[in-house]
Amino acid sequence: MNYFKQILQFAKPYKGYAILNIISNVFYALFSALSFIALIPMLDVLFEKENTKVIARPVYEGLSSLKDFYKDYLSFQVNQYAQDDASKALFLVICLVIVLFLLKNIFNYLAMYFITFLRNGVLKDLRNRLYEKTVELPISFFSEKRKGDIMARIGTDVLEIQHSFLSILELIVREPLTILFTIIMMLIISVKLTIFVFIFIPVSGFIISRIGKSLKRKSDRVQEEQGTFLSTLEETLSGLKVIKGFNAENIFNEKFQDSTSRFYNFSNKLLNRQNLASPTSEFLGISVIAILLWYGGRMVLVDGTLDGSSFIAYMGLAYNILTPAKGISKASYSVKKGNAAAERVLEILNTESPLEDKPSAIIKETFNNHIELSKVFFKYEDDYVLKDFSIKISKGKSVALVGQSGSGKSTIANLVTRFYDVNEGAIEIDGEDIRNLTKQSLRGLMGLVTQDSILFNDTVKNNILLGDKDASEDSIVEALKIANAWEFVKDLPLGINTNIGDSGNKLSGGQKQRLSIARAVLKNPPIMILDEATSALDTESERLVQVALENMMKNRTSIVIAHRLSTIKNADEIVVLNKGEIVEQGKHNELISKNGVYKKLVDMQSFE
Template structure:
């Protein structure tokens, strides 16, 4: 129940509707019990069992209110039966119809109000989860499979909706129905009611045993669903590789294995959940059977209860059976939902404030220099950076070169605040980056990567991500500076053209120019260019290099590049190998002083 109550807290904004739901459920439960009791006078009239009372009863106090009302009603019916049996029958039938009508009106009002609670709770939970994902550190995503995160955000939330919220109404209504029905039954026959109450704890104990196993199997189902989504995502995004390497059979076998496990655990969970209904109904019928035997003796032998009253009592007992059956299903649903909720709350309660709490320095504007002091960084057990030290003065352009895996992109990620170094200091204007607030850091830094990251939105909105409050005229100017305005105008809807998932309706060069336009619109003090032209053809590269040159004007730039033609004019070039700086200087200085750099340059000529 722990996760269930934590999920319920997300509906606290809608507690007004929750209170109305409880009120209407109380009224529903009362009228549900009274609806069955209302059959007693009708059955008495039909079978001529009405107690004849000709003397008007007197009210003697609240202690005898039940006897007074019963006697007064029999007095009224006795007089009516003497004059008109037909109208008396209409009255007793009307009483039955009235109670059932009120029961269903209150049932609808209760359902109407709980709808706002359920949907509002789900809305708040989704928003909280999505907000948490947006604020997760980059390192979190490196350790998680994309499919697993997608499963938690989609499938697990859906499971919470199905397992928790679908039974939220039952958790309020059914206990109240059982309670008020038992109260009415107790007033009719305490001895018979005792048999019914014995049934509830016995069945609850058995259900709890089965429920423990259900939660374990449900967690396995959620895990296999995340693996399922992961392979679907990999298959769709990796189609070119799969087809060119003839790997269809490998991925199909992998998919079948995951799908078989999902099939196996899903069957276990559903079959255990399906056991709830038949088991509860059997236990209920068992109690009904005992009641028929014991109550039959009371009617036929001891004559301590009338036949019509016993029939109504049996109806009340059956009125408990359905809520008890629903409650047992609810118990199973909560156990199943706990597995999904546990995975969702792993994200929501992830503590990413341990470092951020120390960030209290506002970097209003970058003014002086960036200093790397003996920076070390490990990824797992592998050392990626080893005592990296260098300085970038304001307005300088510094390039990092080296073989793949040498640590260039890691340096850029540390400067961008994505990773925290294991040791050493990164200072921006003599402020340690670990003390600078993330918001002020990102206002001063912009990044253009090899992979053009765009979103399924319009061209206008993709550029405006760099400055959401900007005017369209400024967006157009940024696009012109990035050599993107011409091709944008050629699109069907111009700047309002939707570019599809990841911008897949555009070419590689067009996508890259949009990311440059985005960076230009933001106009940062510090610019990081991570192999921004490496995957482009020569024609596109020329246009983009021209746009990058405009973007770099007046900015402090850190450039990562394999193509030496793009970095020859940099103020400083740093050669990195296996996480260490082995040389630094201008292009000409390195050509003359470092053989490794010279060889790398000659290979590209």
């Protein structure tokens, strides 16, 4: 139950609905039991002889005679109303039964009405918190997790928790109360018969509990497999061009079908075990009823210690226990199933981000002097990607990082923006370690244009506004002009209000990259990080955007990662990397004259 204690924390804002649900359930359980007790006077009217009528008001003589007092009091009231008219008496007791069943169902509806707000509120808050946590966790977390698995946890696992959440509330309040009130009424009718019945109930409970033991394990496997095939689907949609281009449809079909086949088998085992709960509990309940019929029938027919109308009402009460007992057994299975879902959801919620802001973190709003990377070592897994890397970038200067793939260039951009933390060494801005700054204020000082132009399924305008949500339309158009994007945006059907599709796929690669640059232009930050920002542009667009970038980079500190010589040759300093270490450093002409690694890269046209 530890998982559900954590989930129940999400119910606190809705405790008012929980209280109203409990109150409604109390009345539901009470009227559920009373509705059967009300059958006794009706049966008496139908079957009792004339000499059993009560014409004098009965006197209460203690708890032991409560049943007789109740029967006699109802009989007296019916006799007072109906006098000698049996049809009037029948009408009265039928009205009583109808009113009690009506009240029972009204409170049943109210209980479900209030629980709906609680369930859906918890569902909403849990999904919101999961999404917040997903955005908050570092990028490294998602290199180990499949995206489809995260989607399964936010979608189906949270839904499973919602259903289990309802079940556990019924388990705690509604069904036990129904059973409790019913048992009280049964004890009032016959203590001896009730004790006899309850000898058999623990046996039934033991058998039912044995069935549900393996449910959590089976649920785990079902939910994990759901995450697997959703991941395959997500990868398929992301890489559809490659799949089709390499005629790999059959490979991915097999991969997906293998996963859904495993899901099919696991689900069958889980549901068949779960479906066994209801018939088993019902059969065991009927067995108890059969024993009750035999023993109670003897009390009526042989011993004469119980009257017929009370015994029939007692049978109704005994059957009334079956429905909540079945509900409890189903709810306990549902809780076991939901436990597996809760474990998967809470695994994300309880994950602590290594990049959390310190309690004393500083909000830095300006950049004044320099960025310095000092003796930085970093590795993603086992091998160091950067080794003893040191560089100082003064305000207003541009530094270009060059080297072949895998030399650690993009890693530096990831470290400066604090997508990852260094293993050793430090990165400082104006002499302050970036780990002592709030992530939001650090990234607020930086504009980022990545190699992959990441755009969202929204309008051009809303994609650009990520740079500055309060920017005017004129500022957006100006940013688009600087990025050489206005020329195609103005011709779109709705201009800047045109939706660009999933990942911006309605646009060409060059157009997408120019929108990414416009977004950074609009942000207007003091530090620019360009991670191969012009790699997707054609030669003409690159030339125009390069001029725009150079204008934008004036008086700004820039870290430029590029393969193209035209992008970096005007940098104030060029740093040449090889396997995570600096092998050369200087201006373009200086490095060419050294005739070293940089000269070889230029000659080999590696930048192209």
